[in-house]
Amino acid sequence: MGMIRNTALAAAGILALSACTTNPYTGERQASKAATYGGGAAAVCALVGAIESGKRARNAALGCGIVGAGVGAYMDVQEAKLREQLQGTGVQVVREGDNLRLVMPGNITFETDAYNLRSSFYPVLNSVGEVLAKYADTTLRVSGHTDSTGSRSYNQTLSKQRAGSVADYLATRGVDRSRMMVEGLGPDQPIADNASTAGRSQNRRVELYILPKSA
Template identity: 60%
Template sequence: MKQLAKTSSLAAAMLLTAACTTINPYTGEQQTSRAATYGAIGGVVCGLIGATENSQHARNAALGCGAIGAGVGAYMDVQEAELRQELQGTGVQVQRNGDQLELIMPGNVTFNTNEYSIRQNFYPVLDSVAQVLYKFTDTRLTVTGHTDSTGARDYNYNLSNRRATSVANYLAGAGIDQSRLITQGVGPDQPIASNDTEQGRAMNRRVELQIVAVQR
């Protein structure tokens, strides 16, 4: 049975690699996608763990197969592609920094002025985000609230923290495990534009969701 399981895992990986090929639009050549390659390799590793061991150690190791199976980079590639597809035209930016993803939610899109209750017309956007995050459980999520520099600093810290908490609570209510979520409000301390112009201040008023792969 063990030998059969090994053979099946290897065969499945080979079929996966063969099936997941694309045509390079520039060269016209057929190529295997990076995600498929990593997924096939990971499939063999995870299959062999289950086929050769029947121990608590093997079961614990197999818990990481969600990330191992795709490779961290490819795992995040697939998640990035799904998020970009879901968030087209919503005003939410998707940025990639190595193996981390960041969603930037402008304050005027997410909240009314000086409020921390999420606007009802933004619910479908967060529902789409939650739908993707729910499938990619091998990630840790940090929600950070930001403000511009106008007004009292204490007020800005409090508002940014409440806005971050509102987004995190919504995601938790949509099925995201609370243990994956961290919230923080940093007020005006991390601007991404000049606070000397209205355009810059508008960019600084935002909530960011950082998505980081969990290393198993």
């Protein structure tokens, strides 16, 4: 068993080195994107069975399978878990290539004309935070939006405050605040007609973008 372990570790070291590239500007060795998500990671993970045993090995192999399959598969798993957790909550999960976008309508997220989160929305954000904390190899952009009613400066401030409230709460659920960028876009990116009550309701929202980290 010791010989198998040593051989596996040595092979893993060779594979890790081969998956690195040299930065032409700094001369430093660094992991390539392929090492993080691609074949190099899959090959290293394939050695887990030689080191671990039983249930622990199976769990590790499942995790490695996700990593080795690529960025798309990593995001697929998050998408599936988010859709499962958010079913029936009113939060939309939108897939855009390898990115995910959560659309949180203002009427279920905040009190009217305020940026305080509704207490009834806490369980929803708890579910979102659980997934985001587990799949940490992403960056997050939290964008607040309003309808066109009222002054631009007021809407700009309110939209950023609402986005900040979502980000701050997620941070209390184990999501690293440094992963999150907060922005207020006011009425500048409507998704419906502001001339109607229904349209304005759709435009009042917070969107959470889940983006794979760059190499």
